[in-house]
Amino acid sequence: MPGAPIRIAIVDDHALVRAGFRRLVAAAPDMEVVAEAGDAAAAIEVAAKWRPDVMLLDVSMPGGSGLSALPAIRASSPHTRVLVVTMHDDPSYLRAALASGAAGYMVKTSGESELVGAIRTVHGGRTYIDVAIDAQCAAGSQPKIQAVAALSGRERQVLEMVAYGHTHREIAERLSVSVKSIETYRARVADKLGLRTRADVVRYALEHGIMSPDRDPTKDA
Known part of the structure; x- marks a missing residue:
């Protein structure tokens, strides 16, 4: 018997982006969208009220960065796994996200199937790093x-x-x-x-x- 679906909250200031994510989630048999928000402050409220399993969180939004809200989101709902989904492919953003408590990081240029896979990865307790930004990290640093x-x-x-x-x-x-x-x-x-x-x-x-x-x-x- 299938288990309960992965409960997902979507946080992005662009309505079209939220609609696209919602469509992808709706097509996955093991996922459902329970809440949406358009800014960092609302993301904290959503985390406290809905306590989603996974939150898709944008970085650059009006009224404050998603990364700055991450600690409060985690405090409001400790079990929520936050997957940062952003246009920023600079490794410094990745490091800041992980340091703030994110469970995963991917850029918006990734394919649709990658988003679904990333959600399942972080929900399963593992860390997801976008292949493209991972390659940048590897290329930009010499091994010690x-x-x-x-x-x-x-x-x-x-x-x-x-x-x-x-x-x-x-x-x-x-x-x-x-x-x-x-x-x-x-x-x-x-x-x-x-x-x-x-x-x-x-x-x-x-x-x-x-x-x-x-x-x-x-x-x-």
Whole structure:
């Protein structure tokens, strides 16, 4: 028996864009739109009232940036996964979004099927990064070979899985070790690379070719 549909809120200041997103969501059998908003302040109200599973959030809107509203959105509805959908393909916006609590980031030039896939990805607890902006991150930064080489094989595995949004418990089950061991590996990564938050981990993994948006290490055979 199918489960409950993914409840989605759409936040964009352009009515035509909202209509397009609504049409795409309506065509997906496992999704439904529960609310819409046209500015950052209304996005916070929507999060508090409707507590959607996923929110599609624009960045540049009248009255304030979607990124500036992200912390309040997350505070109003902690379980809501925010997928930033924007025209900005500058990696600095991606980093700011992740640091503010976004679960994913994609540009509006992406294909229709990519949006649906991105919604399912973030709803499933993973991080989604648009392929185009991921390529820019990879091209714009040279790997710090010595820093990466300082990691053990297991530490690198943990780093990669954390970047993809998996919890310590999920990683422990995958690697057949204790949660305490994963916490220890994570602490070692933090000490060696200075990566204290998940946003730091995602940024580092993108910039150093450790993370690819079309691959999840826990799905490897």
